[in-house]
Amino acid sequence: MLTALAVVRAQSLFATAMLSGAFSLLSALLFVTLDAVDVAFTEAAVGAGISTVLMLGTLALTARFERPATHSPVIPLFVVFVTGAALIYGTLDMPNFGDPNAPAQVHLAPDFIQNSPHEIDVPNIVTAILASYRGFDTLGEVAVVFTAGVGVLLLLSGLRHRRRRQGKEDS
Amino acid sequence: MVKEFGLDWTFVIGHLNYWLFIILMMTGLYIVVAKGNLVKKIVGLNIFQTAVFMLYISVGKVKGGTAPIFPVDMNIDPDVLYSNPLPHVLILTAIVVGVATTSLGLALAVRIREEYGTIEEDSIQKIDRDTCLQDANLHSEVASEPR
Structure with a gap:
């Protein structure tokens, strides 16, 4: 919570990226206390790890500081x-x-908890639901991630090429 | 029925978690709306997203429950109370999709920076307006030329 408020104030984008990593880690701790260990895992690995790396990569390619706001924050x-x-x-x-x-x-959860030992035989109920009962959902998720990956590649693929060409024009 | 605005402490304590997550959500929304920097907007979107995740996970929590994982030998004790595994599954999917959107947004920011030389919203708008004006002037000159 406090880290989120700090993100509002911080002018340095580097600090912002680091604070968002810390925020993800803290939320992972919260997930552990709320019994969602798998979610905490993913949040720590993906939110605190990959997101921060992506942010830092973007900062390396763009600007390090943001300009102070020009219009009033009332609206x-x-x-x-x-x-x-x-x-x-x-x-x-x-x-x-x-x-x-x-x-x-009271509706779906007791069903899953009672039946998944016989039907799936995996100790972790979350895994059983993710891979079996809701397998199509996970397939859709993979499709989304694939699309995003293709999009990122298309957006960034010409970067180095264009840079080199620009360098030639400059010199 | 409970008194909603009186001093019903079980009600207040039972709903405090939702309210805290909503405040967090609104912090994220404020960053998205008020800040001009594109990277900062994406961070705000992430905060908003994580707050929604927390809301879902807290809905799935059962008092006195434990993480929904059976013992490895599959000797299931029927007295053990497990938290609801369904929100966990949904949020696992959502986290991964969230990272996909974040990476796409950041890639767009990099591309915009390459094209405009800035990632501040108002400078981008200014550049856009200037280009439009130039375009309009050019075309009006072309149109008004005598044939």
Whole structure:
């Protein structure tokens, strides 16, 4: 939470990248306390690791500092407060934290927990659901990642070539 | 029914987690809307995204529950309470997709920097406006030339 607020203030983009890495690591710790160890794994590896590396790579290719804002932050603040108030109003109907009788807990989850030992025989229920019950979902995810990879390659493929050509024109 | 704005402490404590995540979400949204730097906007988007993940995971938590992993010998004790594994699966997928979008956004930022020489939103807008004006002038000159 504090790291997020620091990100708002920091002018140096390098500091921003580092703070977002720290934020991911802290959120991974939170996931462990909320029993989601697999998610914590992924968040620590992907959020704190790969994202930070990507950020640093981008910073190396672009600018290190951001310019201070030129227009006033009143309208964004207003928008943010209205949205936040609406969302908090929406949570008033939600079940209490950790309630075992909440609607999210009583329909699908007991089925998965009871049946996956016989049907899939994998100790980790999350793995069983990810790879088997929701296998098509994971296939779609792989497709998304592949598309993103192709997109990044297409966007950046000419970079070195164009740089070299520019260097020749300059000299 | 619970008193929503009174001093019903079980209600307040039970919903505090949602409210904290919403504040975090709004911090991310503020960065996206108010900051002009494209890389910073992507960081804000990441914060927003992580807040949504936290919201989902906290919905799946069961009080007194443990991580949804059976013992390795598969001797399952029926008394053990497990947290809901379904949100975990969904969020695992979402994290990976989130990184894919982040990398695509950063690649776009690099490309924009290459083309415009800046990643600040207002300078990009200014350059765009200038090019448009030049274009318009050029075309009006061409149109007004005598045949």
